[in-house]
Amino acid sequence: xxxKKGIAVSPGVSIGKSLIIDSEDYRIPRREIDPSQxxxxxxxxxxxxxxxxxxxxxxxxxxxxxxxxxxxxIFAVHLRYLRDRSLRRKITDMVxxxxxxxxxxVSTVLRExxxxxxxxxxxxxxxxxxxxxxxxxxxxxxxxxxxxxxxGRLQEEVVVVAxxxxxTQTATFNKAFIKGMATDAGGRTSxxxxxxxxxxxxxxxxLEDLTEIVRGGDTVIIDGNRGIxxxxxxxxxxxxxxxxxxxxxxxxxxxxxxxxxxxxxRDHVRIKLLGNIEFPDEARVVxxxxxxxxxxxxxxFLYLNRPTEPxxxxxxxxxxxxxxxxxxxxxxxxxxxxxxxxxxxSRRVAPEPNPFLGLRSIRFCLQNLAMFKxxxxxxxxxxxxGQAKVMFPLITNIQELMQAKMILHxxxxxxxxEGIQYNRDLEVGIMVETPSAALTASTLARDADFFSIGTNxxxxxTLAVDRGNELVSTLYSAADPAxxxxxxxxxxxxxxAQIEVSxxxxxxxxxxxxxxxxxxxxxTLSITPPMIPEIKQVIRSVTIEDxxxxxxxxxxxxxxxxxxGYLRSAARKILPxxx
Amino acid sequence: MQVGDEVLDKLVxxxxxxxxxxxxxxxRPAMLFxxxxxxxxxxxxxxxxxxxxxxxxIMQMSMxxxxxxxxxxxRAEGPDAEQALEALRELVEVRMFDEPPP
Numbered sequence: 001x002x003x004k005k006g007i008a009v010s011p012g013v014s015i016g017k018s019l020i021i022d023s024e025d026y027r028i029p030r031r032e033i034d035p036s037q038x039x040x041x042x043x044x045x046x047x048x049x050x051x052x053x054x055x056x057x058x059x060x061x062x063x064x065x066x067x068x069x070x071x072x073x074i075f076a077v078h079l080r081y082l083r084d085r086s087l088r089r090k091i092t093d094m095v096x097x098x099x100x101x102x103x104x105x106v107s108t109v110l111r112e113x114x115x116x117x118x119x120x121x122x123x124x125x126x127x128x129x130x131x132x133x134x135x136x137x138x139x140x141x142x143x144x145x146x147x148x149x150x151x152g153r154l155q156e157e158v159v160v161v162a163x164x165x166x167x168t169q170t171a172t173f174n175k176a177f178i179k180g181m182a183t184d185a186g187g188r189t190s191x192x193x194x195x196x197x198x199x200x201x202x203x204x205x206x207l208e209d210l211t212e213i214v215r216g217g218d219t220v221i222i223d224g225n226r227g228i229x230x231x232x233x234x235x236x237x238x239x240x241x242x243x244x245x246x247x248x249x250x251x252x253x254x255x256x257x258x259x260x261x262x263x264x265x266r267d268h269v270r271i272k273l274l275g276n277i278e279f280p281d282e283a284r285v286v287x288x289x290x291x292x293x294x295x296x297x298x299x300x301f302l303y304l305n306r307p308t309e310p311x312x313x314x315x316x317x318x319x320x321x322x323x324x325x326x327x328x329x330x331x332x333x334x335x336x337x338x339x340x341x342x343x344x345x346s347r348r349v350a351p352e353p354n355p356f357l358g359l360r361s362i363r364f365c366l367q368n369l370a371m372f373k374x375x376x377x378x379x380x381x382x383x384x385x386g387q388a389k390v391m392f393p394l395i396t397n398i399q400e401l402m403q404a405k406m407i408l409h410x411x412x413x414x415x416x417x418e419g420i421q422y423n424r425d426l427e428v429g430i431m432v433e434t435p436s437a438a439l440t441a442s443t444l445a446r447d448a449d450f451f452s453i454g455t456n457x458x459x460x461x462t463l464a465v466d467r468g469n470e471l472v473s474t475l476y477s478a479a480d481p482a483x484x485x486x487x488x489x490x491x492x493x494x495x496x497a498q499i500e501v502s503x504x505x506x507x508x509x510x511x512x513x514x515x516x517x518x519x520x521x522x523x524t525l526s527i528t529p530p531m532i533p534e535i536k537q538v539i540r541s542v543t544i545e546d547x548x549x550x551x552x553x554x555x556x557x558x559x560x561x562x563x564x565g566y567l568r569s570a571a572r573k574i575l576p577x578x579x
Numbered sequence: 580m581q582v583g584d585e586v587l588d589k590l591v592x593x594x595x596x597x598x599x600x601x602x603x604x605x606x607r608p609a610m611l612f613x614x615x616x617x618x619x620x621x622x623x624x625x626x627x628x629x630x631x632x633x634x635x636x637i638m639q640m641s642m643x644x645x646x647x648x649x650x651x652x653x654r655a656e657g658p659d660a661e662q663a664l665e666a667l668r669e670l671v672e673v674r675m676f677d678e679p680p681p
Contacts, residue, residue: 076610125604
């Protein structure tokens with residue numbers, strides 16, 4: 001039995017058999033096998049070589065001929081490497097001598113060779129390391145490919161263990177069978193955390209070397225309340241956790257009973273509670289949990305896990321499905337927030353050196369007009385089915401907003417000419433998630449129908465902290481005075497301009513922040529669906545007067561530690577079970 | 580030629596060549612070298628300083644990382660050792676792997 005401590009990012013407890021997902025981009029973790037499995041592992045390595053050779057022979061005969069001699073030479077070199085007996089022997093010897101998996105041996109041996117090249121001073125030779133990495137990837141695809149496909153076709157319940165999960169990987173999950181997630185990397189706002197919360201399954205991240213300890217099929221307990229993962233627990237521990245898990249479910253049920261009750265404070269102030277969704281099938285979860293609409297419909301899923309662009313009709317159906325579920329209640333559709341960690345980098349010939357400050361989100365859309373217009377067309381066409389609103393992400397200045405709105409009008413004119421119906425009064429809002437947007441909120445408010453504060457990016461850009469980097473993630477906190485002052489500024493400017501302002505970042509889903517946000521003037525929160533009952537419970541337990549007082553106190557504080565400590569103790573008084 | 584070697588049907592021949600093309604013994608030249616070496620029955624060993632490589636293994640040959648100007652000792656052992664050395668010398672020094680000099 002081994003106990004690992006990480007960061008709890010999605011509540012709940014799961015006990016299950018582990019499924020390990022390896023990623024192409026990361027070092028394959030060292031995993032030892034039973035000596036009796038060595039022969040089978042060596043056979044896997046051999047088959048990987050055979051499969052990779054077949055793949056290359058096909059490629060060599062393929063349309064590459066037109067590409068000229070160079071590409072052919074590259075394939076020819078790779079083929080000779082894959083047929084090199086001394087290379088195969090090196091790998092099988094390692095599996096045999098160290099009792100490790102074929103993928104670990106492949107990765108280690110080839111990276112050793114690559115590092116030899118990298119260390120040569122001659123630029124031409126050192127660049128050959130890229131060829132070796134390519135060969136490594138080809139072999140790893142052979143070894144891991146089937147496993148990866150299996151994720152979509154899972155037949156039994158598992159807990160997923162990985163170094164880190166990419167949006168592409170989670171998009172392929174067969175969600176019915178995933179009971180929990182645990183990753184080596186990541187923080188409170190990593191992709192894994194967001195997906196786990198939206199699915200309502202427990203998750204723990206930042207476990208550092210978990211993938212080196214767990215083997216596929218091991219029994220693993222994921223405690224998403226305390227941030228603990230237990231590998232191969234003893235019977236006593238399993239029994240304790242089964243009891244604990246039942247108690248937790250009981251609390252969840254208690255919260256479910258308030259589902260039908262309104263989100264109103266004790267002094268009768270009505271708060272609008274909306275859900276953040278990533279896939280159309282989550283719309284029903286929002287309703288089940290008592291949400292009153294969708295405050296953030298992320299549309300990137302349309303782009304993930306597919307080689308081609310989603311056509312207009314496909315997008316239309318994805319938007320229509322959600323609009324029909326909500327009928328006369330609002331659904332805010334956010335235009336593609338691609339780039340940075342999502343989608344665009346892996347397709348670039350040369351990755352951007354600093355993608356979070358690069359061509360992402362609205363910038364990417366404004367440079368890819370055909371794609372942007374297709375999405376706006378699909379949204380407009382679907383807008384007649386319900387209360388759709390459109391929202392542009394990562395606006396940093398007024399020109400971007402004007403340009404995006406102009407393109408929207410172009411698309412409207414096109415639809416007019418074609419005689420296609422759409423909602424002419426479609427509301428257009430923006431995400432306020434950069435310091436520049438927050439500082440110029442009074443200007444932006446003149447041309448926006450609503451603001452939605454995206455606290456994740458706002459925090460990251462204000463504090464200059466990469467939220468996914470474990471080395472600095474402790475510096476990432478929306479309770480930092482700098483972030484709070486910006487949030488207050490945005491709310492005040494929205495009030496002055498008389499437009500609606502909501503919060504759709506992760507902080508809105510955290511009970512300890514709710515009082516503060518209400519005290520700052522927020523009346524609309526958009527949160528991850530499974531958290532709706534709990535946040536409603538918080539709302540129903542407070543008065544706006546208490547919240548205002550709390551906000552005044554917090555704004556007078558100078559350090560993040562003081563503020564987050566104060567918020568936590570205030571929340572513990574309201575909802576002791578959740579802490 | 581020594582009589583004993585003839586009887587054993589096994590010759591040992593050695594020579595030294597210099598890499599003359601600008602880009603050195605990178606992947607493609609290593610491939611050409613291995614392809615020619617593999618045509619012969621003889622065992623072929625290539626040494627660069629203290630490092631030895633099997634002349635028929637692209638992995639080992641490319642890991643020599645021999646840049647322009649590097650001298651390689653080639654040793655062939657087998658019935659066609661002489662022809663093998665001649666063909667390899669021609670590839671490295673005369674054809675220069677069909678690549679430009681510096």
